[in-house]
Amino acid sequence: MNDIKLGQYVHGNSLIHSLDPRTKIICCTFIVIGILSSHNFWYLLAFLGLILVAIKYSGTPLSSIWRSMRGIRYLLLITFLFQAVLTQGEAVFQVGALSVTREGVVIGLINLLRLVILFLGSILLLMTTTPMKLSAGLEFLLLPLNKIKIPVQYFTTIISIAFRFIPTLVEESLSIKDAQRSRGARFDSPKILSNLKSYLAILIPLLASSMLRAEDLAEAMDSRCYGGNPNQYRMRTLKYDRVDIYLIIFMAIVLLAGLLI
Amino acid sequence: MDGIQLIDVSKEFKTADSYKVALSSINFTIHEGEYIGILGLNQSGKSTLARLLNGLLKPTRGRVLINGMDTDSPQQLKEIRQLLGIVFPNPDNQLICPIVEEEIAFGPENLGLSPSEVHKRVSWALEIVGMQEMRNHAPHLLSGGQKQKVALASVLAMEPSYLVLDEPTSMLDPLSRREVLEHLRMINQENHMTIILISHNPEDLMDAKRLIVLNEGSIYMQGTPKEVYGDMGKLGAVGLNPPGLYQLIQQLEEEGYRIDDNFETIPQLVEKICQK
Ligand SMILES: Nc1ncnc2c1ncn2[C@@H]1O[C@H](COP(=O)(O)OP(=O)(O)OP(=O)(O)O)[C@@H](O)[C@H]1O
Ligand SMILES: [Mg+2]
Numbered sequence: 001m002n003d004i005k006l007g008q009y010v011h012g013n014s015l016i017h018s019l020d021p022r023t024k025i026i027c028c029t030f031i032v033i034g035i036l037s038s039h040n041f042w043y044l045l046a047f048l049g050l051i052l053v054a055i056k057y058s059g060t061p062l063s064s065i066w067r068s069m070r071g072i073r074y075l076l077l078i079t080f081l082f083q084a085v086l087t088q089g090e091a092v093f094q095v096g097a098l099s100v101t102r103e104g105v106v107i108g109l110i111n112l113l114r115l116v117i118l119f120l121g122s123i124l125l126l127m128t129t130t131p132m133k134l135s136a137g138l139e140f141l142l143l144p145l146n147k148i149k150i151p152v153q154y155f156t157t158i159i160s161i162a163f164r165f166i167p168t169l170v171e172e173s174l175s176i177k178d179a180q181r182s183r184g185a186r187f188d189s190p191k192i193l194s195n196l197k198s199y200l201a202i203l204i205p206l207l208a209s210s211m212l213r214a215e216d217l218a219e220a221m222d223s224r225c226y227g228g229n230p231n232q233y234r235m236r237t238l239k240y241d242r243v244d245i246y247l248i249i250f251m252a253i254v255l256l257a258g259l260l261i
Numbered sequence: 262m263d264g265i266q267l268i269d270v271s272k273e274f275k276t277a278d279s280y281k282v283a284l285s286s287i288n289f290t291i292h293e294g295e296y297i298g299i300l301g302l303n304q305s306g307k308s309t310l311a312r313l314l315n316g317l318l319k320p321t322r323g324r325v326l327i328n329g330m331d332t333d334s335p336q337q338l339k340e341i342r343q344l345l346g347i348v349f350p351n352p353d354n355q356l357i358c359p360i361v362e363e364e365i366a367f368g369p370e371n372l373g374l375s376p377s378e379v380h381k382r383v384s385w386a387l388e389i390v391g392m393q394e395m396r397n398h399a400p401h402l403l404s405g406g407q408k409q410k411v412a413l414a415s416v417l418a419m420e421p422s423y424l425v426l427d428e429p430t431s432m433l434d435p436l437s438r439r440e441v442l443e444h445l446r447m448i449n450q451e452n453h454m455t456i457i458l459i460s461h462n463p464e465d466l467m468d469a470k471r472l473i474v475l476n477e478g479s480i481y482m483q484g485t486p487k488e489v490y491g492d493m494g495k496l497g498a499v500g501l502n503p504p505g506l507y508q509l510i511q512q513l514e515e516e517g518y519r520i521d522d523n524f525e526t527i528p529q530l531v532e533k534i535c536q537k
Binding site for chain 1: 312315317339342343346347349351353354355356357358359360363367368371372376397399400401402415416419
């Protein structure tokens, strides 16, 4: 269980790690707006370069990012192919009844770049920010919603509990699967129905144990005085440095540049 | 009025067709600074008792008072839970946060302490359980024993006056078990925290100054370890064996030796006998 999982926080001491989570969330929002509103290929390419520099700077191993990129390779391929084929325009070459158009290739490349940038940006955010800091940042930025009676602090608690328990649940489902398998259950049967049954036999014990877990967890939280009030402490540790401000200004300029060209 | 008081406490659970009596007519008082051991086999009601102490469960009859505050009154629950911390038996289900450090900060945060104070307490608690180097780890990557230590630290960081531990050593190997018990003894002596240690293993409770033995929901025996463990017949009747040290003392006394002092380890006893 020691391999780095996709998007899981990896401890480090880089500048990117030490940035305020709010800065990182705001910058990611800028990135999303920037790349979705620009149709300029070179602008997007420059953006990609920027993110790659940031990844290099964060000390996150490029190999693990490359590996996680492979997880979305089919999505990227399909996006590109569909755009290339389905866009009207000047045909470059013909495959049967389908023609690949010049405009299609350009739009395909642009969307490909957009997806890659979105993916890398969010991975970088997740890998350099502890879930707790992330939820503190989100809580701070969303707290104004409290005024219209949306209990933001509950959502962020739920998010952080999910971060804590997803790996545990995965482990548990694997061990239930092993237990079922050792009693003769098959998960690779050619019959879909019997496969389905086997997976149901994992799901039900998993649900039952999650219920018990939730009960225990509620008791533990109660015992430690959880009151569901906004987590002032966690947010008080948020601190803006000069770097944070520079970075936000820089990203705002990059965003504006994208909107103008 | 400081201390923990249970006045004629009973707890029944409603089951499908009848009532299950988990505890019946429990009376005892625990003073601040004591080290209490609660001993009992499975199903004897130990965990139910722990849950009653901080108001997670309400007694069916009787009253539970913590520093004079009744666990029945909702307004005082937060104060009661600040005073009395519980370490639960299953560490996997009581760790809430995705990072060890934040886990330990969870309780102090909820008490509304200043960030610097929270930070100080986190470091202190980690040091006590010897887990400083695990500060930035994810709890699910720790071993069972390490998780139990983190669970202990996260309650310690709230600096409760009373610390209740429900089978805290069930996943520990003998070495870490001794370590944790040693920590508890230190916390009791140096920080004057009241320790209430619940276990089914008599060896775990050697450091306690007073033992309460539960059997089928009632108090079966009470007294100093010497008194309780000395009565091998009565203890054996409910399926409990005294620790090796007390068995040894018993055998020596049967052979005609007089052992007057209190001993905590077998080497101490051997030394004393050799001096004679
Ligand atoms: N929520 C509940 N509903 C119904 N019965 C319960 C509940 N909790 C406990 N009991 C019953 O109360 C009795 C005492 O249980 P308790 O958990 O206190 O025992 P214990 O001494 O902690 O045992 P163990 O050593 O196994 O942890 C048991 O018979 C149990 O079945
Ligand atoms: Mg129990």
